[in-house]
Structure formats: structure tokens, C-alpha cells
Amino acid sequence: MNLKKVVNEIRNFEGILRKIAIKDVVETFDFNDEDYEFDIIVDFGDDAAVIGIDGDNAILLAADGIWGKLLEADPWWAGYCSVLVNCKDIAAMGGKCVGMTNIISIKDKDICREVLKGVKDGVKKFGVPMVGGHTHPDAMCNVLDVSITGIAKKDCILRSDNAKIGDKIIFAYDLVGQIYKSFPLNWDTTTMKSKKLVRAQMDALVQIAENKLANSCKDISNPGAIGTLGMLLEVSRKGGVVDITKIPKPEEIDLIHWLKVYPGSGYVLTAKEENFKEIKDIFEDVEMTAEICGEVIAEKKLYITDGENKEVVFDFEKEFICGC
Amino acid sequence: MNLKKVVNEIRNFEGILRKIAIKDVVETFDFNDEDYEFDIIVDFGDDAAVIGIDGDNAILLAADGIWGKLLEADPWWAGYCSVLVNCKDIAAMGGKCVGMTNIISIKDKDICREVLKGVKDGVKKFGVPMVGGHTHPDAMCNVLDVSITGIAKKDCILRSDNAKIGDKIIFAYDLVGQIYKSFPLNWDTTTMKSKKLVRAQMDALVQIAENKLANSCKDISNPGAIGTLGMLLEVSRKGGVVDITKIPKPEEIDLIHWLKVYPGSGYVLTAKEENFKEIKDIFEDVEMTAEICGEVIAEKKLYITDGENKEVVFDFEKEFICGC
Numbered sequence: 001m002n003l004k005k006v007v008n009e010i011r012n013f014e015g016i017l018r019k020i021a022i023k024d025v026v027e028t029f030d031f032n033d034e035d036y037e038f039d040i041i042v043d044f045g046d047d048a049a050v051i052g053i054d055g056d057n058a059i060l061l062a063a064d065g066i067w068g069k070l071l072e073a074d075p076w077w078a079g080y081c082s083v084l085v086n087c088k089d090i091a092a093m094g095g096k097c098v099g100m101t102n103i104i105s106i107k108d109k110d111i112c113r114e115v116l117k118g119v120k121d122g123v124k125k126f127g128v129p130m131v132g133g134h135t136h137p138d139a140m141c142n143v144l145d146v147s148i149t150g151i152a153k154k155d156c157i158l159r160s161d162n163a164k165i166g167d168k169i170i171f172a173y174d175l176v177g178q179i180y181k182s183f184p185l186n187w188d189t190t191t192m193k194s195k196k197l198v199r200a201q202m203d204a205l206v207q208i209a210e211n212k213l214a215n216s217c218k219d220i221s222n223p224g225a226i227g228t229l230g231m232l233l234e235v236s237r238k239g240g241v242v243d244i245t246k247i248p249k250p251e252e253i254d255l256i257h258w259l260k261v262y263p264g265s266g267y268v269l270t271a272k273e274e275n276f277k278e279i280k281d282i283f284e285d286v287e288m289t290a291e292i293c294g295e296v297i298a299e300k301k302l303y304i305t306d307g308e309n310k311e312v313v314f315d316f317e318k319e320f321i322c323g324c
Numbered sequence: 325m326n327l328k329k330v331v332n333e334i335r336n337f338e339g340i341l342r343k344i345a346i347k348d349v350v351e352t353f354d355f356n357d358e359d360y361e362f363d364i365i366v367d368f369g370d371d372a373a374v375i376g377i378d379g380d381n382a383i384l385l386a387a388d389g390i391w392g393k394l395l396e397a398d399p400w401w402a403g404y405c406s407v408l409v410n411c412k413d414i415a416a417m418g419g420k421c422v423g424m425t426n427i428i429s430i431k432d433k434d435i436c437r438e439v440l441k442g443v444k445d446g447v448k449k450f451g452v453p454m455v456g457g458h459t460h461p462d463a464m465c466n467v468l469d470v471s472i473t474g475i476a477k478k479d480c481i482l483r484s485d486n487a488k489i490g491d492k493i494i495f496a497y498d499l500v501g502q503i504y505k506s507f508p509l510n511w512d513t514t515t516m517k518s519k520k521l522v523r524a525q526m527d528a529l530v531q532i533a534e535n536k537l538a539n540s541c542k543d544i545s546n547p548g549a550i551g552t553l554g555m556l557l558e559v560s561r562k563g564g565v566v567d568i569t570k571i572p573k574p575e576e577i578d579l580i581h582w583l584k585v586y587p588g589s590g591y592v593l594t595a596k597e598e599n600f601k602e603i604k605d606i607f608e609d610v611e612m613t614a615e616i617c618g619e620v621i622a623e624k625k626l627y628i629t630d631g632e633n634k635e636v637v638f639d640f641e642k643e644f645i646c647g648c
Contacts, residue, residue: 018461035451035519038422042455049455051423053475059383061473063425065458098362099375101387103427103469127359131366131373134389137342140465145427145458147471149385151377195359 001255001306006244007313009256010304015185016227019321045235046160047089047219048150058157060150062089071142074182075111079118080125082146084190084264085221087126090150091202092219092267094158094209097128102146105139115144125195126202156209158217158269163236163296167215167270171225171247172283172290174201174265184257187250189264201265201286208282213275220266223321225259229268230302230314231321236270239301239316242294270296325579325630330568331637333580334628339509340551343645369559370484371413371543372474382481384474386413395466398506399435403442404449406470408514408588409545411450414474415526416543416591418482418533421452426470429463439468449519450526480533482541482593487560487620491539491594495549495571496607496614498525498589508581511574513588525589525610532606537599544590547645549583553592554626554638555645560594563640565627566618594620 010016039052048062064085071078082102090097102119106112123130128148136143177189190198208214218232225247233240249258265288271279276292283290300316314321334340363376372386388409395402406426414421426443430436447454452472460467501513514522532538542556549571557564573582589612595603600616607614624640638645 036453037420037451040423040453040455043453044456046456049423049425051453051455051473053422054381057378059422059473059475061423061425061456061471063427063457063469063471065427065429065460065469067460068429068464096361098377098383099364099373099385101373101385101471103387103389103471105389105392105465105467127361129360129364129367129375131364131375132368132370132385133387134469136389136391139467140392141429141463141467143429143463143465143467143469145387145389145467145469147385147387147425147427149375149383149473151383 003304003306003309003311006256006304007311010226010259010313013224013227013260015222015224015260016321019223019231041154042159047092048095050093050157052154056153058152058154060090060093060095060152062086063145063147064089065143065145068141070183071115071144072111075114076118077180077182078144079115080122082119082144083122083126083128086146086148087128087202088219090148091205092158092217093152094156094205095150095152096206098149098151099129099131100146100148102130102133102144105136105141105143107139107142111142125190125198127195127199152209158205158209158214160216160218160232161235163216163232163238163270165238165296165298167296168273168276168292169229169240169242169294169296170269170271170276170279170290171293172267172269172288173248173263174288175248175250176287177264185261187261187263197287201288204282204286205267208279213279214269214271217267217269220263220268222262224261225268226304226313227321232268233302234316234321237300239297239299240294241297241303241305243305243307245306246291246293248289248291327628327630327633327635330580330628331635334550334583334637337548337551337584339546339548339584340645343547343555365478366483371416372419374417374481376478380477382476382478384414384417384419384476386410387469387471389467389469392465394507395439395468396435399438400442401504401506402468403439404446406468407443407446407450407452410470410472411452411526412543414472415529416482416541417474417476418480418529419474419476420530422473422475423453423455424470424472426454426457426468429460429465429467431463431466435466449514449522451519451523476533482529482533482538484540484542484556485559487540487556487562487594489562489620489622491620492597492600492616493553493564493566493618493620494593494595494600494603494614495617496591496593496612497572497587498612499572499574500611501588509585511585511587521611525612528606528610529591532603537603538593538595541591541593544587544592546586548585549592550628550637551645556592557626558640558645561624563621563623563625564618565621565629567629567631569630570615570617572613572615
């Protein structure tokens with residue numbers, strides 16, 4: 001295997017490079033203002049923000065905009081994915097989804113109609129209501145932004161920034177699916193599955209959270225497997241070593257391609273080794289495959305290996321992915 | 325007074341005409357799917373959606389996008405207003421704001437920087453944290469969408485659709501302010517006020533809600549005073565008569581202009597007459613002026629009067645504003 005080539009492909013992957021824009025936004029907001037009525041537990045840098053409300057509960061907030069080119073090329077899928085990506089963000093925190101709002105800017109009515117149909121189908125599949133929003137009927141561009149609110153017990157949140165040295169790095173995927181026709185980087189595992197299974201796959205993360213089985217978790221999204229792991233390690237201020245040949249993968253998919261894919265149901269977690277079996281069983285119960293692929297280390301670099309050679313993908317002492 | 329002219333100005337006001345786009349979106353989503361884990365109490369058609377969580381509490385969700393032309397003409401104000409409008413949406417439900425997320429699409433970095441500064445200033449003023457979101461660094465248009473989550477006791481929600489026949493129609497405004505320089509339709513009452521007062525003005529609605537003093541409420545927004553009242557009556561399936569000369573108004577502002585204005589702090593409520601004094605006192609304590617201006621009637625028409633003549637503005641048997 002040409003590991004240097006893999007490193008190069010990952011480092012130049014647009015799905016990762018786009019994350020750098022987060023830094024400017026994050027630096028604008030600080031949370032030293034003690035005026036806030038509620039307790040901010042997690043802000044930028046995780047799949048969702050977490051705010052404590054009453055004694056036990058916390059509210060989770062996340063939002064996602066759909067890439068313009070996706071929206072125009074396949075508006076139905078954009079609408080459907082706007083639901084999927086937000087639900088995954090809440091699930092990745094170990095939370096339950098409460099409801100969503102959307103803001104649609106309409107330049108082309110036909111595109112808008114297809115987008116809404118996709119959103120509706122996503123709502124039916126994931127069982128999370130779209131309850132409100134805002135419409136711009138006269139926009140210059142077609143834009144779809146969706147936000148989601150979730151809920152979780154304060155002491156059962158799966159954060160991105162809590163990876164511990166010595167944790168095993170676990171990748172979990174639903175491997176049964178297909179490359180989505182219009183977007184080769186999307187691994188569709190939900191359109192053909194029952195809503196019962198799709199929702200059970202989200203509940204799996206709630207089980208992992210409530211049983212305190214993992215130290216950190218992130219849903220695999222636009223940056224792909226290694227990019228997502230990189231963001232998790234970056235905010236945890238740790239490093240890691242990953243054997244990419246151990247990452248669960250459908251046989252027919254090329255490895256480099258797989259590392260860039262946005263899966264319909266896929267997560268990276270870190271956990272004590274003793275918890276792995278239980279995590280694996282929870283995922284298997286919902287038809288997902290989980291494997292240990294590496295370990296969290298103190299040195300702030302992310303290495304990939306193929307079992308023989310080892311290369312640095314990210315050196316967090318010198319660079320950042322999102323800068324959170 | 326030329327009432328027919330007033331009617332004409334209101335009916336052709338862009339702030340109202342744009343609301344018609346809501347209908348297509350709303351018709352897409354139905355809530356007969358009993359799969360939802362949580363109880364949808366209010367969905368589209370109100371200032372915020374309401375979803376019941378545990379025994380006592382409900383989560384409020386709202387979202388707002390800032391008009392493209394506002395964003396480009398005065399990005400700081402767009403950012404600041406993105407916070408203001410969302411906070412008002414939660415306040416108008418009698419709720420407390422928990423947190424916000426935003427999605428920024430960046431075409432021009434300079435505009436983005438000013439927008440973020442405005443958002444930051446809004447956050448400092450209103451005391452509601454911006455805790456997460458999403459960034460599109462390579463968009464075709466500059467777009468700012470913000471969503472907010474709030475919380476309230478389930479039995480203390482101020483809805484838009486609960487106006488009762490015989491209720492008095494009450495308008496409440498902070499009359500101390502100024503027309504915003506770049507946007508003559510914005511009545512700025514917050515940039516020059518202390519955060520203590522601004523936040524107290526939002527809490528006033530919580531007090532009104534928790535003391536069950538009003539049957540319905542809506543924050544006065546883009547559709548202006550009569551357009552907002554129209555939407556409230558439309559979803560309540562009622563009508564109303566309003567003496568527009570009684571609507572609290574700064575002396576120096578022309579009436580027709582005032583009816584179109586988006587005020588920094590302004591609400592329309594309906595309530596039993598016996599509750600008016602208490603409502604008025606609550607608003608006066610936070611330096612706002614509230615007056616009875618009309619009454620809710622069974623006939624599904626909204627009339628305006630100047631004390632002598634009477635004209636129909638909206639006939640809900642034949643037309644709709646947002647169709648919810």
C-alpha cells in the first residue's frame with residue numbers, strides 16, 4: 001500500500017479543508033460573559049452544543065447547511081440529507097432528537113419543491129418532526145439550512161473532546177448500502193432500510209452514552225473517516241495511531257475512496273478496551289460493524305499505518321483542521 | 325384620515341406579501357405520524373414551535389433568515405438583528421432563550437466579518453449565547469440564518485392562535501428609540517439601551533405568560549403592526565376591529581410608516597379586559613407603552629377604524645396571509 005499517497009489524498013480532501021473556516025467564526029464568540037442564564041457545557045467544536053437546563057437535563061443544539069452544489073444537482077437528496085446529517089449530530093452526542101427548523105431560500109420554485117419533498121421523506125424516515133422555520137421567497141441563491149434541538153441527561157453526553165490516552169479508536173459503520181448515484185462520496189445506508197432500523201441505529205448511541213461505555217464520539221461526516229477522527233483528536237488535544245486496513249469497509253469500495261465517504265450511519269469513538277465488546281454488541285444489534293482500529297496517544301500527531309509502515313497525516317503542534 | 329389609503333398601503337406592503345410563501349412549506353409537513361417521540365404542541369404558524377419534553381417543560385424552536393439585501397447593505401445590523409429577531413420570537417411565546425446556532429454562507433469575507441461582529445454585539449446585549457453552527461466558506465451568496473431554542477412551562481405558553489371573541493387587542497411598544505439609519509422600516513430601541521433593560525423587556529412576556537394574563541401574543545415583525553395582528557387573527561380563526569389612532573406611536577413618526585415598522589421591542593396581544601391593567605403595569609415597569617386598541621370578533625375580517633370610518637383590511641374567508 002502506498003501510505004504516502006493515502007496521506008496526500010486525505011490532506012488535500014476538500015471535505016477537510018473547508019473546516020478551516022470554522023476558526024474565524026469560533027474566535028468571535030467567547031463565553032466569559034457570566035450573564036448567561038443557563039450553563040454552557042459544550043459550545044463550538046463538537047457535533048452539537050450542550051446547554052444545561054434543569055437539574056438533570058441538557059439541551060443539544062446543532063445546525064447544518066447543505067452545500068449549494070448538492071442542492072442544485074439533486075434537491076431531493078439535499079432535502080433528505082438535511083434531516084439525516086442533523087439527526088446524526090444529535091445521535092453522536094448520545095442525545096435524542098426533539099425537533100428541527102429549516103430556513104429555505106428559494107430562487108427556483110421547482111428545486112424548492114423537490115427539496116421539501118426530500119425533507120419530508122427524511123422526517124418520515126428518522127421520525128424527527130420539522131416544526132418550523134423561515135422562508136425567503138425571493139432569494140438570489142437556493143439555500144437550505146436546517147437546525148435541530150435534542151435532549152440528553154447531563155452526565156450521559158458523548159463529547160468529541162474527551163478522548164483519553166490509551167483509549168482504543170473504534171470505527172463503526174453500517175456497511176450495507178450503496179454509493180449514492182449523484183454523489184459518489186455519499187454512502188447511502190438509509191433510503192432502503194426500515195425506519196425502525198434507522199431509528200434503532202441512532203438509539204444505539206444513546207445506549208452507549210447512558211451506559212458510559214465511550215469517552216468520546218463523533219459522527220463521520222464531510223471530512224471522512226480520518227478527517228473526522230482528526231477533528232476529534234484535535235479538540236481532545238491528543239494524537240492517535242490508526243491501522244487503516246482495519247477500518248470496516250464494504251469489499252467492493254476502494255480504500256482511499258472509503259476514507260472520504262460520508263456514510264449514512266457511521267461513527268468514530270474512543271473507549272477503554274474493556275468496553276469494546278459491549279459497544280460492538282450494541283452496534284451489531286442494529287446491523288452495524290464496529291472494530292478497534294487504533295489507539296489514542298499523548299503525542300499530538302495522527303498517524304496512519306497499514307500494519308507495516310507508518311505516516312503522519314496531521315501534526316497538531318503545527319497545524320489545525322478546525323482550530324477549535 | 326384617508327382610511328382607504330391606509331388599507332391599500334397595508335395590503336401591498338412587501339413585509340406581508342412575502343408571508344404567502346409559508347403556505348407551500350407548511351402544507352408539506354403533516355404531524356399525523358404518531359411515531360414522534362415527543363409531543364408537538366405547536367408547529368408552524370406561531371412565532372416558535374413548541375414541543376413537550378418531560379412532565380412540565382416544553383422546548384421552543386424558531387429560526388430566522390436575514391433578508392439578503394439587509395445583509396449586504398448593513399452587515400453589522402444584519403448580524404445584530406439576527407439575534408434580536410430570534411430572541412423576540414421566544415419572548416413572544418412567553419419563553420426564556422436557551423441558545424442559538426447560526427449558519428453563515430460567505431461570499432465576501434469583509435461582509436462576513438462585519439456580520440459576526442453584529443452577532444457578537446447582539447449576543448452581549450440580549451445575553452443569549454451563540455453556541456454552534458455551520459459555515460459555508462465558498463458560497464455564491466452571503467446568507468445568514470440563525471435558529472434559537474427556548475424553554476417554557478407547558479401551561480404557560482403564549483400562543484398566536486388562541487385569541488378569544490371579546491378579547492381586547494393590545495399593542496405594546498418601546499416608543500423610545502430612533503429610525504435606524506440604513507433601514508427606515510426598523511425602529512431601533514435596543515442599541516442605545518442597557519442590556520439590563522433590554523433583557524427585562526423580554527422577561528415581561530414571561531411574567532405575562534406565567535401569570536396567564538393574555539390569551540394570545542405575537543411579536544411585531546416584518547409584516548408590521550396590522551400585518552402581524554392579521555396573522556394572529558388568521559391562525560386564531562377570528563376577526564378584529566382596531567382603532568389605528570390608538571396604537572401607541574412616537575409623535576414624530578407618520579402613522580402609515582409606523583404601521584409598517586419592525587420595532588426593536590413591540591408586541592400585539594389579546595386578553596380579557598380585566599387583565600389589561602396588570603399587563604399595562606408589567607410593560608410600564610420595563611419602559612414600554614401598552615394600550616387597548618380594539619377587540620377580537622367572530623366575523624373573520626380584520627377592520628381598521630379611525631373612530632369614525634371603518635374599512636376591511638383582510639377578509640379571511642376569501643384570502644390568507646400565511647395560510648397556516
